Each structure stands twice: as C-alpha cells, then as structure tokens.
Amino acid sequence: MNNQNFHMSPEEFRKQGKLMIDWIADYYENIEKYPVLSQVQPGDIKTNLPQSAPTESEPMEQIMADVNTILMPGITHWQSPNFFAYFPANASGPSILGDLLSSGLGVQGMLWATSPACTELETRVLDWLAEILQLPEKFKSTSTGGAVIQDTASSAALSAVLAARERKTNFKTNDSGNPGNLVAYVSSQTHSSVEKAVKIAGIGKDNLRQIGVNENLAMRADLLEEAIKNDLQTGLIPFFVCATVGSTSTNAIDPLNEIGQICEKYQLWMHIDAAMSGTAAICPEYRHILNGVELADSFSFNPHKWMFTNFDCNCFFIADRSVLIKTLSILPEYLKNQATESGAVIDYRDWHIQLGRRFRSLKLWFVIRHYGVNGLRYHIQEHIRIAQQFAEWVRTSAEFDLVAPAPLNLVCFAHQKGNDFNKKLLETINGTGKMYFTHSVINGKYVLRMCIGQTNTKEEHVSDAWKTIQKTANELIISE
Numbered sequence: 223m224n225n226q227n228f229h230m231s232p233e234e235f236r237k238q239g240k241l242m243i244d245w246i247a248d249y250y251e252n253i254e255k256y257p258v259l260s261q262v263q264p265g266d267i268k269t270n271l272p273q274s275a276p277t278e279s280e281p282m283e284q285i286m287a288d289v290n291t292i293l294m295p296g297i298t299h300w301q302s303p304n305f306f307a308y309f310p311a312n313a314s315g316p317s318i319l320g321d322l323l324s325s326g327l328g329v330q331g332m333l334w335a336t337s338p339a340c341t342e343l344e345t346r347v348l349d350w351l352a353e354i355l356q357l358p359e360k361f362k363s364t365s366t367g368g369a370v371i372q373d374t375a376s377s378a379a380l381s382a383v384l385a386a387r388e389r390k391t392n393f394k395t396n397d398s399g400n401p402g403n404l405v406a407y408v409s410s411q412t413h414s415s416v417e418k419a420v421k422i423a424g425i426g427k428d429n430l431r432q433i434g435v436n437e438n439l440a441m442r443a444d445l446l447e448e449a450i451k452n453d454l455q456t457g458l459i460p461f462f463v464c465a466t467v468g469s470t471s472t473n474a475i476d477p478l479n480e481i482g483q484i485c486e487k488y489q490l491w492m493h494i495d496a497a498m499s500g501t502a503a504i505c506p507e508y509r510h511i512l513n514g515v516e517l518a519d520s521f522s523f524n525p526h527k528w529m530f531t532n533f534d535c536n537c538f539f540i541a542d543r544s545v546l547i548k549t550l551s552i553l554p555e556y557l558k559n560q561a562t563e564s565g566a567v568i569d570y571r572d573w574h575i576q577l578g579r580r581f582r583s584l585k586l587w588f589v590i591r592h593y594g595v596n597g598l599r600y601h602i603q604e605h606i607r608i609a610q611q612f613a614e615w616v617r618t619s620a621e622f623d624l625v626a627p628a629p630l631n632l633v634c635f636a637h638q639k640g641n642d643f644n645k646k647l648l649e650t651i652n653g654t655g656k657m658y659f660t661h662s663v664i665n666g667k668y669v670l671r672m673c674i675g676q677t678n679t680k681e682e683h684v685s686d687a688w689k690t691i692q693k694t695a696n697e698l699i700i701s702e
C-alpha cells in the first residue's frame with residue numbers, strides 16, 4: 223500500500239523511479255540474452271493476466287515482478303543489436319530520458335498558450351533539422367512553410383493528402399464533401415499507409431493509380447505522366463503524387479526531380495515519404511537521395527526509425543503552411559485565446575489530425591544535443607558501411623544473390639535454392655531467437671531483408687548474422 227489517498231507520494235516515486243532506470247539499464251546490458259523475436263504463442267500472455275482488474279492497490283514490486291515473468295517473454299526486442307527485421311525503431315539513452323521528462327511535465331501542447339515552450343522548442347528543432355537535411359528555405363518556419371512533429375509517417379501522409387485535396391478544390395471539399403473525381407498516384411512499391419490515407423480522405427481506392435516501376439523498383443516517371451494524361455482525358459482531376467525515398471520493401475528511391483517536374487506541369491501536390499531513409503540525408507555524402515526535394519509540397523521522415531529517437535516521432539515538413547492550416551483549422555469557442563487571435567503564434571493543433579499533442583520535441587532535442595550532428599552522422603555512416611559490407615559478402619557468395627540494389631542500410635538477398643527454401647531458412651533462423659529477419663516478395667521472388675539501424679548494431683553482429691545465415695542454409699541442405 224502506498225499512502226492513504228492511494229496516490230504515489232514523491233518519496234515513493236523517487237524510489238521507484240530510480241529502480242525503473244536501473245531496470246532499463248540492466249535490460250540494455252543484457253538485451254542480447256533474450257530471444258530477439260518473442261517465441262510465445264497467441265494467447266500465452268493473456269492467459270497469465272487476471273480476467274478482472276484488481277480491486278485493491280498492488281505494490282509496485284509485484285507489478286514489476288509480473289513485468290519480468292509474464293510480459294518479458296512476450297516482448298520482441300526491437301532494441302536488440304540483432305534485430306534486422308522490418309525497419310529499425312531505434313531508441314537511445316537521451317531519447318528515453320527526454321520522453322520521461324515529457325511524461326513528467328505531462329504537458330498537452332495543443333495550443334501555443336497551453337505551453338509556449340512545447341510549441342517553440344518544436345519549431346526551433348524542426349528548423350534545425352531542415353538545415354541539417356539541407357531542405358529548401360520554403361520548408362522552414364521563417365519562410366512560407368514549417369514543420370510539425372506527428373506520431374507517424376501514416377498520419378503525415380494523410381495530412382498531405384487532405385491539404386492537397388483542399389488546395390485542388392479551392393477548400394470546397396471540407397464544406398461540401400468529396401467531388402469523387404480526384405485522382406492520386408503512387409508506385410507499386412509505395413507504403414500501404416498512402417493507400418490508407420487516400421481511403422480515409424474519401425478519394426476512394428478506385429481513384430488511386432499504382433504506377434509501374436523500373437528494374438530498380440523506382441517509380442517510372444514516363445508511366446506517371448501517361449497515367450495523368452489518361453485521367454485528364456476522361457475528365458478526372460489528378461491532384462496528388464507520393465514519391466518514396468527508401469521504399470519499405472527494398473529501399474528503392476523514386477526519381478524526385480522527374481516526378482517533381484511532372485507535378486509542377488500538371489499542378490499536382492508532391493509528397494515525399496522518406497520514413498526511414500530520410501535520415502541518411504543528414505550525411506553530406508548521402509544528401510543526394512533528396513535531390514529534387516525543392517520541387518515537393520511536403521516531405522516527411524521518422525526520427526523514430528533511424529535517428530535514435532524513441533517511437534513515436536515523425537517530422538512532417540510543408541512548403542506552404544497556410545494550406546495545411548486552412549485545411550485542418552477549427553476554432554470552437556472553448557479554444558479561443560488572445561495569443562491565437564493575435565496571429566503571432568503557432569497552434570500546432572491546426573497542423574495535424576488530432577487536437578491534443580505530447581511534448582515530443584523534447585526527446586528529439588535531447589538526441590540532437592547529446593549526439594551533435596557529427597555524432598548522428600557517425601552512426602548513420604557506420605550503419606551504411608556495415609550494410610554495404612554485408613551486401614558485398616552476399617554479392618561474392620556462391621549460394622546467395624542480391625535481389626535489389628542496396629543503396630543504404632537495407633539489403634535484400636536470397637539463397638539460390640528458391641522460394642520455399644528461403645522461407646524455411648528465414649523461419650529456422652528466427653526460431654533460434656538469435657536474430658530476427660523479415661521478408662519481402664520481389665517480382666515473385668521470396669527474399670530475406672537485412673535492415674541495419676538499431677542503435678547498438680555493430681559490424682560483429684552483422685558478421686555473426688552472415689555466418690549464421692550460411693551455416694543454417696548448409697544444415698537445411700544436408701537435412702533435405
């Protein structure tokens with residue numbers, strides 16, 4: 223029992239908080255001892271949890287004991303250096319502490335007035351990022367645009383689709399509903415979140431065109447233009463294109479310049495989804511992946527994937543903030559205040575779907591200040607270096623092939639023995655718990671993906687992984 227009114231006293235919080243920090247530090251020290259992919263079966267965790275909530279207060283010690291015994295077996299360890307699946311969601315000490323401080327302050331930053339620091343730190347840190355990424359001036363708050371931290375790239379894509387829709391229809395769709403003839407364009411490799419955004423925005427999946435890709439799995443600009451022309455001819459209204467920098471499946475990079483020129487010619491909104499790979503552009507030698515971003519209307523990337531910032535943290539940059547604000551702004555009586563009415567402040571609740579918002583810029587600010595831009599660059603360069611090393615091992619191996627270009631930190635590869643074998647190989651390796659890979663299918667080919675970006679992944683983890691992959695493949699062949 224705590225004290226009489228059941229709240230946790232500051233004394234107790236101090237004690238438990240220190241134990242929690244110790245718990246987390248121990249976790250990171252021992253993280254490689256856990257199976258990376260949780261090995262439980264569906265329902266295993268729930269069976270061990272009581273059907274009903276406790277009527278009486280339970281001590282923290284007991285809650286943490288249940289974390290250890292009941293929950294930990296059901297954790298897939300995204301922060302393990304042997305996590306090579308999907309994409310990273312890399313965390314770091316400064317980020318965890320920033321997030322903790324955000325929880326401690328408990329601020330809800332929907333308006334400038336509800337915590338000026340929450341708004342102004344965010345604006346400043348995002349302008350820093352615009353500079354680090356060498357984004358054009360228009361994406362800065364000091365120009366026509368600006369940026370906002372959203373939860374995910376999915377929400378950013380939805381915001382972009384909505385702003386594009388309103389710009390195209392002179393802000394009439396918000397009033398009278400969807401005209402039904404707007405058309406959006408993605409490639410066959412675009413992340414599914416854009417299809418979801420198009421559905422939510424009322425555009426309709428039938429009005430979403432999937433443009434074909436070239437041999438590098440990048441969108442073909444000639445096919446995009448052809449599709450736009452076809453739609454115009456039948457009286458439809460093309461309004462939105464999503465270009466991807468670093469597709470989820472294979473890290474393909476769409477030709478931003480060509481797509482941007484087409485968008486300019488036909489007056490479509492160009493959104494760039496650089497969820498994971500955008501981070502690479504903080505390194506001068508990889509900045510070229512964003513060449514053409516000056517033609518975009520919006521751009522987003524996730525520091526919560528590859529920039530050491532705990533989930534969730536998406537940075538959404540927009541060239542003309544007035545369009546976004548006009549699209550999403552609402553001002554009921556109970557939110558009216560002097561600062562808003564003066565027009566001198568940013569109210570970020572007008573920059574995304576939801577009203578309330580966490581103080582997410584704190585963790586990003588902690589991360590950027592802790593590492594410094596040079597520290598961030600060092601780790602990104604290292605991740606890319608060891609990914610390229612892995613790609614080289616695959617390229618020179620007699621049994622495995624590279625299945626797509628590996629421009630950055632993601633390597634798609636397959637054993638020559640075909641789809642069933644590769645599937646079995648993946649399942650066998652993941653079943654050991656030593657490391658975790660996921661797959662993709664490229665032109666009918668089942669491929670394994672080696673995605674390198676966890677904070678503590680080093681060359682030794684990747685070379686161990688390569689040894690395990692080769693050894694497991696040989697064992698499978700012998701046992702056949």
Ligand SMILES: *Cc1c(COP(=O)(O)O)cnc(C)c1O
Binds near residue numbers: 373415498524536
């Ligand atoms: C991961 C990913 C997304 C989705 O990210 P969320 O932030 O989880 O919505 C979108 N696009 C690309 C290219 C991705 O890799």
